[in-house]
Amino acid sequence: MSQEDRRVRRIARLAALDLDDCEIDQFDGDLSDMIAFVNRVAEIGLPDVTETDESASVLRADRVFTDSCSADLFEPDRLDGDGFLVVPPVLGEDT
Amino acid sequence: MISDPACGSLLIRDDLNAFLYVHGSRPADPPEPAAGSLAGMSIGVKDNIQVNGMPMTCASRMLADYVSPFDATVVERLRRAGTRIAGKTNMDEFGFGSSGEHSAFGPTLHPQSADRAPGGSSSGSAAAVAAGLVDAALGSDTGGSVRQPAALCGIVGLRPTWGAVSRYGLTAFASSLDTIGVMAPDVACTRRVFEVIAGPDPMDATSRAFPGERKDDRPGDPDRPVIGVDPAVERVCDPDVLQVYRNVVDRLTAAGFPVRTIDLPDPEDMLALYHVIASAEAASNLNRFDGLRYGLRERNVIRSRTKGFGAEVKRRILTGTWCLAAGEGNAHYRTARRVRRQLAFRVNALWREVDVLLTPTAPGVAFRLGSRRRPLEMYRSDQLTVLAPLAGLPAMNMPVGTGSDGLPVGVQLTGPAFSDHSLMKLGMELETLMGTEERNG
Numbered sequence: 001m002s003q004e005d006r007r008v009r010r011i012a013r014l015a016a017l018d019l020d021d022c023e024i025d026q027f028d029g030d031l032s033d034m035i036a037f038v039n040r041v042a043e044i045g046l047p048d049v050t051e052t053d054e055s056a057s058v059l060r061a062d063r064v065f066t067d068s069c070s071a072d073l074f075e076p077d078r079l080d081g082d083g084f085l086v087v088p089p090v091l092g093e094d095t
Numbered sequence: 096m097i098s099d100p101a102c103g104s105l106l107i108r109d110d111l112n113a114f115l116y117v118h119g120s121r122p123a124d125p126p127e128p129a130a131g132s133l134a135g136m137s138i139g140v141k142d143n144i145q146v147n148g149m150p151m152t153c154a155s156r157m158l159a160d161y162v163s164p165f166d167a168t169v170v171e172r173l174r175r176a177g178t179r180i181a182g183k184t185n186m187d188e189f190g191f192g193s194s195g196e197h198s199a200f201g202p203t204l205h206p207q208s209a210d211r212a213p214g215g216s217s218s219g220s221a222a223a224v225a226a227g228l229v230d231a232a233l234g235s236d237t238g239g240s241v242r243q244p245a246a247l248c249g250i251v252g253l254r255p256t257w258g259a260v261s262r263y264g265l266t267a268f269a270s271s272l273d274t275i276g277v278m279a280p281d282v283a284c285t286r287r288v289f290e291v292i293a294g295p296d297p298m299d300a301t302s303r304a305f306p307g308e309r310k311d312d313r314p315g316d317p318d319r320p321v322i323g324v325d326p327a328v329e330r331v332c333d334p335d336v337l338q339v340y341r342n343v344v345d346r347l348t349a350a351g352f353p354v355r356t357i358d359l360p361d362p363e364d365m366l367a368l369y370h371v372i373a374s375a376e377a378a379s380n381l382n383r384f385d386g387l388r389y390g391l392r393e394r395n396v397i398r399s400r401t402k403g404f405g406a407e408v409k410r411r412i413l414t415g416t417w418c419l420a421a422g423e424g425n426a427h428y429r430t431a432r433r434v435r436r437q438l439a440f441r442v443n444a445l446w447r448e449v450d451v452l453l454t455p456t457a458p459g460v461a462f463r464l465g466s467r468r469r470p471l472e473m474y475r476s477d478q479l480t481v482l483a484p485l486a487g488l489p490a491m492n493m494p495v496g497t498g499s500d501g502l503p504v505g506v507q508l509t510g511p512a513f514s515d516h517s518l519m520k521l522g523m524e525l526e527t528l529m530g531t532e533e534r535n536g
């Protein structure tokens with residue numbers, strides 16, 4: 001059994017497929033072609049990304065409210081002057 | 096002949112094998128509503144999108160007996176707008192293919208020539224629209240599956256911005272690339288359907304509302320967008336396609352559109368990048384088909400998958416598993432993800448110079464069934480369409496002419512994210528310029 005055959009059998013096992021010898025022969029060649037083709041990904045010459053995004057997810061602990069209903073959310077003291085619901089800031093909360 | 100004796104609302108002569116299921120062919124099918132902004136319009140739905148009560152096979156033996164228990168969001172919105180869901184259209188199995196030949200239920204045939212491929216994977220949707228069996232159709236586009244068959248069949252095919260249309264109810268192929276797109280005879284019809292299905296959906300966390308109009312601080316006429324062309328893409332195209340493409344560029348230039356030369360990434364590089372990412376995601380997504388919860392059930396999971404999947408699906412799963420396997424191709428997968436980010440930055444930088452990219456959609460016209468036996472030959476059909484999905488951009492095929500044998504040729508307009516409406520506006524102008532408005536209308 002060639003090294004390529006062994007590779008296809010191993011990959012098929014990982015993919016939960018049971019290929020017969022005929023399929024192994026067929027996919028062996030196809031997979032080798034694809035591997036040779038996608039190898040060019042390592043050679044793609046795009047410029048490095050110079051702009052980076054420094055933002056990160058800011059998580060807030062889950063809090064369960066048992067003493068309010070949806071109507072409470074729209075009490076006047078929870079709304080700002082424009083009628084928008086006031087919620088605690090998330091981004092930059094710690095600063 | 097597939098007819099509708101129960102409802103009398105649809106009669107389809109489907110010599111093309113474009114449909115896998117036609118509404119009304121089962122007595123239990125409910126009648127369709129008739130009021131709304133798209134009232135009376137008949138729509139074909141690709142068979143990887145859920146339509147409540149209809150089978151959804153993804154053109155695979157794996158799902159041959161599966162019946163959808165709910166409507167995809169796009170279908171629900173179309174029903175509310177008064178459309179008639181005509182049925183489920185044939186496709187390459189699970190979306191893996193560019194010819195319509197990889198269906199477990201037989202190939203779709205090209206409406207103009209029965210020995211040619213209509214393209215894929217949305218083969219049945221494209222053939223049904225081109226043959227006039229339906230007014231419009233939904234397809235899905237991961238690497239070009241709406242635009243390439245639209246080009247080969249001579250219709251309009253829109254791949255929306257990633258996130259502009261909900262994918263709830265679409266069978267996942269490669270989640271970071273998948274979109275649901277519209278196929279129709281002309282841009283006006285495409286636009287009407289798109290406006291109904293677009294918009295955020297609480298059932299799909301990746302769906303988004305359209306942001307406001309892009310502020311354009313570049314000088315120039317906003318009604319004459321700057322069109323970017325890359326002469327390098329011409330080397331991958333057949334002479335027939337090139338001739339039509341150059342004619343389009345000449346017409347746009349003569350009509351006063353500024354045309355500027357730009358430098359796009361190499362199409363072969365983009366195709367390789369696409370196949371690493373798409374195959375890896377596909378292998379992961381298709382793990383759910385194990386025969387335990389739904390689908391073909393054999394003695395064990397391995398036998399269910401082996402018997403249920405066709406050859407092209409197995410090939411893609413093997414490639415994807417190789418890309419994700421430690422000690423095999425997982426270094427490529429990590430590299431591909433990095434290169435994809437670099438690509439998005441590079442393409443977004445182009446929008447400082449141009450408003451729209453113009454390329455051919457497919458390198459050639461509809462090819463003969465069975466003529467592309469080697470997988471890589473087939474995959475190269477998509478080398479001009481993979482850029483938009485990799486960068487999350489909208490792109491649209493426009494039918495603009497025919498080759499020497501009378502088969503359709505299309506060009507592709509690609510724009511910045513959420514420029515879908517601008518693309519369609521330019522598409523309408525292109526229809527007028529090329530005289531295709533009258534032909535299609």
